[in-house]
Amino acid sequence: MAGRLTTSAELIGWWAPLTLLWMVLIGPVDTLEWAVGAGAGLVAATAAVGARRAAGGR
Template sequence: MTRQLTASAELIGWWAALTLLWIVLIGPVDPLEWCLGAAAGLIAALAARGARRAAGDR
């Protein structure tokens, strides 16, 4: 249970940070860009978590 909670917290942290970065860099934001930013942030967060786990196993 603790492992799942830690993984979820890490994923949410990455997602929030990357989505915020997307929104800040885009400039004027409309609802479609919020959705695209959230989706791109989630994909990048999954990749970042996978890369961190892969590097940590070595």
């Protein structure tokens, strides 16, 4: 359970700044752009967590 909580916290820790970066870079924000940005942030956050784990840092 502690491992899942740590992974979830790390995922959110990556997802939030990546989504905000997306919003800053695209300029005027519409509802659809929020959804796309959140999805892209989630994909990138998942890749970042996976890459860190693959590199051996737990």
